[in-house]
Amino acid sequence: MPCYQQRGNLPAKRHTAYRKPDGGLYAEHLMGTLGFDGPASLLYHLRRPTQILATRPFGPVTIEEESDQSVRMRHFLTAQIDKTASITLDRTPLLFNRDVIVSLVRPTKTDAFFFRNGQADQVHYISQGQGIVETEFGELPYREGDYIVIPRGIVHRFRLESDEHAVLIFETPSYVRFPSRYLTREGQLMEHAPFCERDIRAPENLVCQDQTGEFKVLVKQRNLLTEIILDHHPCDVIAWDGCYYPWALSIHDFEPITGSLHQPPPVHQTLQADQFVLCSFTPRMLDYHPEAVPAPYNHSNVMSDELIYYANDQFISRSGAGFGSLTLHPAGLPHGPQPGKAEASIGGKRTEELAVMIDTFHPLKVAAPALDFEDPAYGQSWIEP
Numbered sequence: 001m002p003c004y005q006q007r008g009n010l011p012a013k014r015h016t017a018y019r020k021p022d023g024g025l026y027a028e029h030l031m032g033t034l035g036f037d038g039p040a041s042l043l044y045h046l047r048r049p050t051q052i053l054a055t056r057p058f059g060p061v062t063i064e065e066e067s068d069q070s071v072r073m074r075h076f077l078t079a080q081i082d083k084t085a086s087i088t089l090d091r092t093p094l095l096f097n098r099d100v101i102v103s104l105v106r107p108t109k110t111d112a113f114f115f116r117n118g119q120a121d122q123v124h125y126i127s128q129g130q131g132i133v134e135t136e137f138g139e140l141p142y143r144e145g146d147y148i149v150i151p152r153g154i155v156h157r158f159r160l161e162s163d164e165h166a167v168l169i170f171e172t173p174s175y176v177r178f179p180s181r182y183l184t185r186e187g188q189l190m191e192h193a194p195f196c197e198r199d200i201r202a203p204e205n206l207v208c209q210d211q212t213g214e215f216k217v218l219v220k221q222r223n224l225l226t227e228i229i230l231d232h233h234p235c236d237v238i239a240w241d242g243c244y245y246p247w248a249l250s251i252h253d254f255e256p257i258t259g260s261l262h263q264p265p266p267v268h269q270t271l272q273a274d275q276f277v278l279c280s281f282t283p284r285m286l287d288y289h290p291e292a293v294p295a296p297y298n299h300s301n302v303m304s305d306e307l308i309y310y311a312n313d314q315f316i317s318r319s320g321a322g323f324g325s326l327t328l329h330p331a332g333l334p335h336g337p338q339p340g341k342a343e344a345s346i347g348g349k350r351t352e353e354l355a356v357m358i359d360t361f362h363p364l365k366v367a368a369p370a371l372d373f374e375d376p377a378y379g380q381s382w383i384e385p
Contacts, residue, residue, distance in 0.1 A: 010044075017182070031153060045236050057225075059225050063367050075327055078168075083108050086111050087105050121150070126167055128309055130165045131165075136376040138205050139205040201249070211232060215230045258288075273361055281308075300334040306330075307364060309325075
């Protein structure tokens with residue numbers, strides 16, 4: 001989990017009377033996970049977060065599955081997805097199972113409302129764009145290449161500060177965390193981990209909004225969106241501390257692990273959830289054994305589906321995959337380099353590839369909207385000319 005942080009002026013002891021200048025109490029708010037057995041933070045609000053003026057249904061959140069469910073290699077050209085207004089409401093679902101929903105959105109406007117995902121942690125990979133995530137915990141600036149992790153239940157809004165945005169989003173009901181094999185028993189990142197605590201960015205600018213009126217928050221729970229109207233701005237926190245908060249890690253701060261021979265995908269692991277792992281392929285030196293074949297060997301990961309999002313067009317094992325390509329290699333089929341790629345990689349010294357991969361332990365389903373951007377010839381790209 002992210003390390004302990006504190007912002008603002010805190011009382012000496014928790015759950016004691018912490019008073020405003022006018023003598024009234026600040027509203028204590030404990031936010032945590034795993035039934036008081038997981039990471040938590042304690043926030044101090046100007047007003048009670050329970051001051052809700054109105055609650056009304058906004059609409060269901062549904063995903064239609066494709067009709068053809070046969071197992072095959074897939075390639076989706078997400079750069080063809082249209083620009084839309086909202087990063088929250090206009091996501092295009094691409095693949096999903098009970099453990100994760102993968103979607104992409106190309107938003108053009110800052111939402112007029114805030115959002116709280118009450119049923120899932122969210123990981124946003126910022127493929128294009130920059131801006132600031134406004135949250136109860138403060139402001140979290142983001143830029144191209146960032147992973148933005150927003151644990152469930154945190155009120156937030158993306159304030160867009162560039163015209164071009166492309167955001168790949170993973171939603172999962174499990175707690176997103178650092179890989180356990182990178183951590184000491186006490187929870188510190190080890191020396192062999194490909195990133196360290198210095199690379200983790202927590203919200204810095206704690207802006208306490210002392211505003212009353214009507215403020216809309218959309219809450220996702222039970223696959224429904226509910227509109228909540230607060231009588232005050234939701235980001236009215238004057239101080240907080242703990243280990244539960246939104247945070248960012250740049251893919252460019254991931255230090256790749258290399259070897260004399262080809263290293264397996266776990267060396268690229270960046271995050272983990274209960275039923276999938278997330279990996280980062282970053283620019284690096286290639287294998288340095290004099291007879292090494294740097295391109296990945298054919299392999300059958302017989303318990304995992306492999307999904308790769310290409311953040312550039314430099315992947316050494318594949319042709320025809322450009323920026324925004326998303327490939328699915330399902331369990332049950334072997335996969336590997338396309339014809340000629342293994343031979344061509346011999347003698348290579350470096351790769352500039354940049355990609356995000358998840359391996360899931362339950363099969364991924366293809367959402368019907370993804371079919372509009374599919375390359376139907378991808379499955380034949382391994383056939384020798």
